[in-house]
Amino acid sequence: MPSADPFDAARHVMTACNACGYCRGYCQVFNLSHHYASFTENDLSYLASLCYDCGACLDACQYAPPHAFEIDVPGSLKALRQHTYRIYARPRVVARFLGQSRYGGLILVLSVMLLSASFLLPAVSPRISSSGAVAPAFYDIVSWQTMVLIGGLPAMWSFVAAMGSVASFWRDIAADSVKRPNLALILGTLRDILTWRHFGALSHGCTGSARWRKYFHWSLFYGCMSCFASTLIATIYHHALGEIAPYPYLSLPVILGAVGGGAVVLGTIGMATTQDHTHPGIKTDQSLLPSLSLVAATGLLLLLLRESRSMTLLLTLHLGAVAGFFLSLPYGHFLHGPFRGIAMLRAAAENRLRAVPPASATVSSKSVSAD
């Protein structure tokens, strides 16, 4: 029964769900999808991006495999999400190249780390011996300008490419539905995103490993935010205050970076160990977690061993990891973040519309029948 085309497969499944309706009240996906008489590809991408893959509806479904209908909502939506990460990635040619392996992004990160170490190390070795210091500072090894170049250019690339994806996803999914996003709508959606409000809204969708995944994801997300804040504050120190890294252990950049890095490592390991194995057939991008882990782990090691001889090697590896991470970021699983955010904004807009008298697009609820 399941179609090879991810849109057709998702449409088949969501049509079955609308004909049944037992899972209404389970989560946003069902609460919103039953207002659609039929589904366009964009509607399906939108619903797929709303699904947290908690799996509660698969357990609930009387049509789930091994039933002949093989209705698998989380699986179909998961496969479609993977598809959207591919079709919305920009530029497509890079996405196609990296997408040849589930580890494409990770291979890129490792390659850049290797490149960074093999090009920078020979270049900086003479400088270390000439400076004669036992523990050279970071900028003795790689100049601030080079560092900004190695980190900044890939970050800019990452930003531009991801914005391209996000813009076309927004155009397809939300531009028509979210015509007048006011501040309340945006703030409300932001709150829902930051708190994972809709994840496991159902009590039994949020037990066991699902609950842990939520905590690990929080650790990962807020860890990244903390690292980002650390970089931002360090930039202010550098430019506004003229204080040059390395900073003391009890300074804001180091504390935020260390706590954030630790949280990222915890989050990535936690998420990797609580990974969902319900759908082994669906090829998902496997690069984001190990790449993030590499960036965080090399950063933490660099902090711990910054006064040792391995510092130079670690610095070049960390710089490579950061550069590679940014280069690979707009391809693969990272896109789930902005895509879900956009989908949630549309969901909030639809809910707002429905709070006033029902829109013409809505379908009247099926009346209680003899069943």
Next chain:
Amino acid sequence: MIEASPKDFRGGNTRHARNCRLAHSQESSFVRAHYPISEFATDLLSAANGRISQEMANILAAGSAEIPAWLSAHGALLQPWAGGQIPWSRKTAFFLGGGKTLLNALYAAARKAGIDVIYDSEVLSLHFGNSALHEVTVDHDSQIERIASRSIVACSGGYQANVGRLREYWGHAADNFIVRGSRYATGRILAQLWSAGAEPAGDPADCHLVPVDARSPQFDGGIVTRVDGLADGVVLDGFGRQLYSGLPADTPRQFSIWGRVIAASPGQCAYLVQNRDVLASRHASFFPPIDTASAAAATSLIPAGIRQSDIVRTGTGIVTPLRPGISFTGLGLKVDPLARPIWRSVGRAGIFAAGMIIAGNFFRGKYLSGLGTTIGIVLGRIAGREAAQYALS
């Protein structure tokens, strides 16, 4: 607990259930307004046209009021109406996630209580003990075992999946029925209890028969195969003749009437012809209707009689092929208020019955929405309690 089905298909037809009927004295988060026990009992009696006993109606209605508390104590959730996700309902509460979710919770509660469930195990025969122990012969993965017990609760449902037995009343029309629920409802236990002297309750005419899409699987198609909107279209038989046109306009809205009309039509085939406009205003159906303009799609599923009928030739309609879909049969065992079968001559202590195998004590003719799971829960609790007490006595 001995379960004929594999684990994935456990719990009989309940896996397809949507709601249950319950009495309540005031509005709660699951049901609107109030539905007194006496009103529930009156509804039962009037739907059955007085052919069930007042005592049994009272027992079911009174027991139904305890359903929310009992379900919640066992981890099963009812759906609050506040989210606006379910239709307005005063008399029935909806299972959040449907019947399979309800079953998952109840099986988990049974497991926690130390009750073993043996799946893939059909009870082949019952052997009544004279005094202390009864025995059952079980086919467990082709291994024949005998299991002894002081008490036995028969909750094996009706016989809607047994075409041979359906033929006794429906004749060969039954060959063309689609079984909407469990393929394991063969009525084997029911037949054995009858032949051991248990009194029947109900009538072979009592069953729930609704129009389903002819493309449905033979078993287990459940709610999504049901076809709505027959009253708004034109229903033709295989020769293109309109079915059921001479009756009052408000009658055909009831599903069960349409099921019987199709069962009485030649070959148990009917065809719903609708205007294509309906597609825009309602949910797409699980099986898409067949566009009469697309000749290729039409030839295999739609007979010449339909293709050549005026309404199809002149219109730009859509056609849905229909079959009668049987949800459950109502003829079963007569029981007393403690869920013990009534025996014709030799009484057999320690035998109890619950669920749709005793449906005939609660409905005759007209089925009330949500009644099936209510019978299952209320009488299941009584039968379980009585069987345990008997076993320990």
